[in-house]
Amino acid sequence: KAGVTQTPRYLIKTRGQQVTLSCSPISGHRSVSWYQQTPGQGLQFLFEYFSETQRNKGNFPGRFSGRQFSNSRSEMNVSTLELGDSALYLCASSLGQLKETQYFGPGTRLLVL
Amino acid sequence: SQELEQSPQSLIVQEGKNLTINCTSSKTLYGLYWYKQKYGEGLIFLMMLQKGGEEKSHEKITAKLDEKKQQSSLHITASQPSHAGIYLCGADTAGNQFYFGTGTSLTVIP
Numbered sequence: 001k002a003g004v005t006q007t008p009r010y011l012i013k014t015r016g017q018q019v020t021l022s023c024s025p026i027s028g029h030r031s032v033s034w035y036q037q038t039p040g041q042g043l044q045f046l047f048e049y050f051s052e053t054q055r056n057k058g059n060f061p062g063r064f065s066g067r068q069f070s071n072s073r074s075e076m077n078v079s080t081l082e083l084g085d086s087a088l089y090l091c092a093s094s095l096g097q098l099k100e101t102q103y104f105g106p107g108t109r110l111l112v113l
Numbered sequence: 114s115q116e117l118e119q120s121p122q123s124l125i126v127q128e129g130k131n132l133t134i135n136c137t138s139s140k141t142l143y144g145l146y147w148y149k150q151k152y153g154e155g156l157i158f159l160m161m162l163q164k165g166g167e168e169k170s171h172e173k174i175t176a177k178l179d180e181k182k183q184q185s186s187l188h189i190t191a192s193q194p195s196h197a198g199i200y201l202c203g204a205d206t207a208g209n210q211f212y213f214g215t216g217t218s219l220t221v222i223p
Contacts, residue, residue: 004155033211043201043213058210090155104148104155 002026004093004105012111018079021108025072025093031055032074033102034066037088046089049074050096078110086112116140117202117214125220126192134187134217136202144205145185147176149198150216156201159187189219197221 005024013019025032034046045058049068066076072093078085088109094102118137126132136145144163148156160169162178162185169176173190189196202214 035213042215043203045211045213048211056210088153092156102158104157106155107153109153 004091004103006089006091006105006108008108009106010109010111012113013081014113015081015083017081018077019081019110021076021078021089021091021110023074023076023091023093023105025074025091026103029093029095029103030072031094031096031102032068032072033092033094034074034076035090035092036060037090037107038084038086043090046076081112083112086110116212117204119200119202119214119217121217122215123218123220125222128193128221128223129191132189132192132219134200134219136185136187136204136214138183138204140183142178142182142185142204145176145178145182146203147185147187148201148203148213150201151198159200192219192221194221194223 004026007022023032031050033048035043036046037043046060046064047054047066048056052068063079068074088107090104090107092102092104120135124132146161147159149159150156160176162176165180165182167178175188178185185202197219200217200219204212
């Protein structure tokens with residue numbers, strides 16, 4: 001069974017641009033969560049989607065948004081990029097609501113210049 | 114995140130030595146999770162603890178959640194180079210958000 005895949009793996013953008021990251025969960029998984037990891041702030045929860053609905057949201061500005069499609073694939077969008085948005089963005093999928101079944105993708109490393 | 118504090122921040126041990134990593138919360142934890150991360154990669158789930166006093170083991174790794182459900186420890190027995198990486202604790206809180214600890218970087222010297 002294929003694992004969680006994230007595309008692209010690496011991305012370079014400039015300030016003010018927007019970016020869309022994609023996450024394909026493990027087949028059969030309906031929950032997708034997104035996290036941002038930076039050296040200064042560590043790993044922080046962005047949001048969680050379950051069956052196309054945002055179920056939980058972390059403390060991030062409205063520039064960060066996401067959505068989930070009927071096939072459970074999820075996208076995350078960041079608008080008006082800032083230098084501080086440079087980070088490793090991880091997504092994780094799980095069957096349902098249990099965090100213990102959460103499987104992580106390899107991440108997308110975003111660099112904002 | 115300031116919700117979960119891990120200690121130590123980094124650890125360098127000789128192969129074969131035992132070690133302990135701690136994770137402390139100021140709030141009651143509804144679920145405590147331990148993950149391992151290789152630098153720049155995704156996280157690998159290790160263990161989940163829910164009940165106060167619970168203890169789980171997998172191979173040479175043991176995790177405990179204290180009775181008050183505000184602190185957890187991860188203990189590795191007879192460490193090996195394959196144990197090297199970043200260990201992160203994560204937790205569900207009453208606000209339905211998921212927080213991660215500050216991380217502990219482990220280096221095992223052969």
